Amino acid sequence: MSIMSRWARVAVARPVGRLLDYRCSQKLYPGQRVLVPLGNSQCTGLVLECFDSPPPTKLRAIEAHLDPVPIFDSGLCKTLAFACHWYRCDPGQLVRAALPAGLGISTMKQLIRLPEAPWPEAKSLQALESLFQGDRTVRAQDLDKKDLKALLSSGAVSCDTRITQPAPEPRIERIRATKDPEFLPKRNKSQRQLLEHLIKIGDWVAVSQLRHIKGLRRLIRLLETADALERSTQSLHEVVDHVDRIPEPTEEQAAVLDAVDLKGGFSQHLVYGVTGSGKTEVYLQLIKKVLDQGKSALVLVPEIALTPQMVSRFSARFGNQVAVFHSGLKDSERRSSWHRSLRGESRIAIGARSAVFAPCHQLGIIIVDEEHDSSYKQGENPRYHGRDLAIVRAKESDCPVVLGSATPSLETWHRAQNRRQNSQVHRLKYRATGATLPSIELIDLKSIPFQKRLPVSPPLYEAIERTLERKEQAILLLNRRGWAPLMTCLDCGFECQCPHCSVALVSHRPQRLVCHYCGFEQSPPTHCVECNSTQIGELGQGTQQLEQHLRGLFPQARVGRLDSDVGRRRGAVRGLLERFAAQEIDVVVGTQMLAKGHDLPSVTLVGVILADRGLQLPDPRGSERAFQLLTQVAGRAGRAGKPGRVLFQCFDTQHPVIQAACQHDGDGFLRWEQSRRQAMGLPPFRRAALIRCSHRDRKSAAREVQRLSRISSPGCQILGPAPSVMERHRDQWRFQFLITAERAQDLQFHLARLEDQKRPKNSGFRVVVDVDPSELM
Ligand SMILES: [Zn+2]
Ligand SMILES: [Zn+2]
Numbered sequence: 001m002s003i004m005s006r007w008a009r010v011a012v013a014r015p016v017g018r019l020l021d022y023r024c025s026q027k028l029y030p031g032q033r034v035l036v037p038l039g040n041s042q043c044t045g046l047v048l049e050c051f052d053s054p055p056p057t058k059l060r061a062i063e064a065h066l067d068p069v070p071i072f073d074s075g076l077c078k079t080l081a082f083a084c085h086w087y088r089c090d091p092g093q094l095v096r097a098a099l100p101a102g103l104g105i106s107t108m109k110q111l112i113r114l115p116e117a118p119w120p121e122a123k124s125l126q127a128l129e130s131l132f133q134g135d136r137t138v139r140a141q142d143l144d145k146k147d148l149k150a151l152l153s154s155g156a157v158s159c160d161t162r163i164t165q166p167a168p169e170p171r172i173e174r175i176r177a178t179k180d181p182e183f184l185p186k187r188n189k190s191q192r193q194l195l196e197h198l199i200k201i202g203d204w205v206a207v208s209q210l211r212h213i214k215g216l217r218r219l220i221r222l223l224e225t226a227d228a229l230e231r232s233t234q235s236l237h238e239v240v241d242h243v244d245r246i247p248e249p250t251e252e253q254a255a256v257l258d259a260v261d262l263k264g265g266f267s268q269h270l271v272y273g274v275t276g277s278g279k280t281e282v283y284l285q286l287i288k289k290v291l292d293q294g295k296s297a298l299v300l301v302p303e304i305a306l307t308p309q310m311v312s313r314f315s316a317r318f319g320n321q322v323a324v325f326h327s328g329l330k331d332s333e334r335r336s337s338w339h340r341s342l343r344g345e346s347r348i349a350i351g352a353r354s355a356v357f358a359p360c361h362q363l364g365i366i367i368v369d370e371e372h373d374s375s376y377k378q379g380e381n382p383r384y385h386g387r388d389l390a391i392v393r394a395k396e397s398d399c400p401v402v403l404g405s406a407t408p409s410l411e412t413w414h415r416a417q418n419r420r421q422n423s424q425v426h427r428l429k430y431r432a433t434g435a436t437l438p439s440i441e442l443i444d445l446k447s448i449p450f451q452k453r454l455p456v457s458p459p460l461y462e463a464i465e466r467t468l469e470r471k472e473q474a475i476l477l478l479n480r481r482g483w484a485p486l487m488t489c490l491d492c493g494f495e496c497q498c499p500h501c502s503v504a505l506v507s508h509r510p511q512r513l514v515c516h517y518c519g520f521e522q523s524p525p526t527h528c529v530e531c532n533s534t535q536i537g538e539l540g541q542g543t544q545q546l547e548q549h550l551r552g553l554f555p556q557a558r559v560g561r562l563d564s565d566v567g568r569r570r571g572a573v574r575g576l577l578e579r580f581a582a583q584e585i586d587v588v589v590g591t592q593m594l595a596k597g598h599d600l601p602s603v604t605l606v607g608v609i610l611a612d613r614g615l616q617l618p619d620p621r622g623s624e625r626a627f628q629l630l631t632q633v634a635g636r637a638g639r640a641g642k643p644g645r646v647l648f649q650c651f652d653t654q655h656p657v658i659q660a661a662c663q664h665d666g667d668g669f670l671r672w673e674q675s676r677r678q679a680m681g682l683p684p685f686r687r688a689a690l691i692r693c694s695h696r697d698r699k700s701a702a703r704e705v706q707r708l709s710r711i712s713s714p715g716c717q718i719l720g721p722a723p724s725v726m727e728r729h730r731d732q733w734r735f736q737f738l739i740t741a742e743r744a745q746d747l748q749f750h751l752a753r754l755e756d757q758k759r760p761k762n763s764g765f766r767v768v769v770d771v772d773p774s775e776l777m
Pocket of ligand 2: 515517519
């Protein structure tokens with residue numbers, strides 16, 4: 001039999017912008033890593049497609065196979081291939097997103113002395129001969145470039161390329177309790193707490209999962225000496241079944257569990273449940289069934305650092321079956337999660353956006369929690385949408401996908417309404433605890449005297465006071481971090497702006513001005529650069545100021561703050577949420593980070609300082625985001641039986657978004673938004689791509705965007721061009737336009753034409769193509 005000719009389509013781990021084809025002699029499978037020639041060097045690649053036919057053109061050959069069996073299954077390979085095509089992103093960047101750092105396998109050139117050849121006589125090379133004694137090899141990178149060249153041309157040594165293996169997987173250290181804490185004296189509080197925690201879990205716990213505990217190492221040592229716990233540093237193997245008690249599902253939850261067919265291949269499910277309706281419990285029980293079938297599960301959550309409770313619930317139920325993926329992990333931790341998923345030791349992968357590429361095999365279900373969350377869309381290259389890729393991966397893996405939300409995105413809701421592609425909507429109308437949804441009251445700021453309006457109007461003040469009297473908790477939302485959003489000259493009105501972007505600098509404490517878009521910082525000016533006046537004042541309020549204001553209003557209350565300034569410190573968000581849950585804080589002030597699915601049982605009051613903020617933004621998605629934020633934050637109130645109260649302070653009390661949020665009328669809002677989008681010819685009725693063009697020179701950027709926006713193709717409409725909302729960003733002037741098309745293939749055809757018209761990378765123009773953009777303007 002003749003040797004079969006084969007070839008493969010490979011995503012190489014370098015920014016070459018497209019998939020490359022190579023021929024191969026051995027049988028190859030999608031999902032295997034290979035070493036391929038690229039220019040004059042070699043690089044690692046991931047095989048995405050294989051063909052058992054003669055290659056269409058003359059191709060270079062694959063040099064080595066790096067994996068004996070595929071590391072990615074075909075469902076994931078097809079998802080990656082889809083993402084390369086649909087988002088028009090660089091396959092190299094996608095592969096890097098899919099493989100944890102250190103797994104991109106690199107190569108090393110090594111030199112070997114050839115025994116027959118004489119050593120060159122050049123003086124400078126004499127000293128090097130000793131390096132090669134006893135058949136030792138020398139790394140090419142350790143030699144001077146000139147010496148290396150001379151040695152190679154002399155023929156005394158030969159050069160080999162060797163594959164360097166990734167760093168070994170770190171061992172996993174786990175502990176478990178072996179004694180009741182009774183033997184400990186009462187004063188050893190932290191030792192007792194740790195031991196009680198371990199007993200509650202009742203099994204081995206990875207030490208890395210307990211990292212948030214203060215003085216953990218010392219506590220483990222003390223308890224180990226007292227024979228109260230066992231430590232092991234082996235790899236994880238055994239299957240841990242559910243550890244905590246499984247609650248009986250409510251009637252509504254049971255209906256969803258029955259309706260999701262785990263054996264029938266691909267289907268789409270929207271679990272549309274009010275806040276607190278127990279969506280997580282539905283996920284947990286579905287996953288249990290999937291594990292019982294011997295399959296694995298993938299769970300996406302938005303911004304995992306903000307939702308430590310979610311991971312804790314999964315760990316409590318499934319123990320070491322859970323592998324966590326998110327950007328806050330160290331490289332070694334991420335590699336460990338990745339290996340455990342790959343080897344099937346952990347059959348549940350849970351993580352933010354990029355976990356959609358987790359190497360799970362035999363997927364039985366994919367779950368996307370809070371599917372509406374904008375963090376699923378990656379804002380930089382590769383610009384993929386985690387939720388949409390999750391649906392693609394479920395389809396390619398032939399398993400159901402469950403999207404959960406209390407405020408579904410218009411895209412998902414629209415798709416579910418059309419009942420296309422085997423999709424269903426499941427409603428959870430009641431809270432699992434039996435609590436009722438909080439009543440929402442509007443405070444019309446127009447009717448309140450100017451001086452008393454903001455930030456805390458008299459009715460809100462009174463409500464906070466009552467809440468504190470009852471020893472309950474309150475959260476206050478103000479979607480602006482920092483001290484004051486504006487620093488202006490009170491004489492001429494000059495605003496302090498970022499020198500690199502077209503936005504106002506935000507005042508922070510301790511005294512400094514910060515650009516929230518590029519991070520530029522400066523100390524506040526002492527006088528106006530326009531009119532030299534020293535009357536410089538701060539206008540408006542941010543979370544820092546609100547926090548201090550509340551401390552003044554309620555000196556007896558313990559006030560905390562949650563925003564991304566706080567969140568920058570590792571573990572700070574978790575610490576704050578834990579202290580709040582332990583009732584060590586009475587009031588938390590914060591940005592939209594407050595609305596992220598936290599379950600805070602003692603919160604009975606939610607105040608929104610400016611509920612209609614953001615409704616005037618030009619982006620058509622602004623109202624959807626505002627509705628989601630208001631509903632989600634209101635949903636934090638009164639979850640555990642005690643009635644909740646929500647107050648929205650606003651100027652435009654009649655705005656349809658405010659009215660719908662007030663009446664918990666999600667369907668009403670979605671219908672209103674749907675007809676608006678249809679009238680505007682925007683997604684979900686048409687597919688869209690945003691093209692943004694930037695250059696250091698304003699005129700050049702404007703001319704270039706004009707040129708690109710004049711390209712036309714059948715079925716496509718162009719909206720714009722116009723300056724971006726932030727016209728200047730990091731010294732680049734930005735213009736943009738939107739391409740919409742009813743049919744996806746028309747949009748792709750247009751984008752391909754646009755690609756051909758793009759100027760080269762070194763031209764100073766930057767063109768960003770954002771398919772399915774999260775911002776429409
Ligand atoms: Zn001035
Ligand atoms: Zn800036």
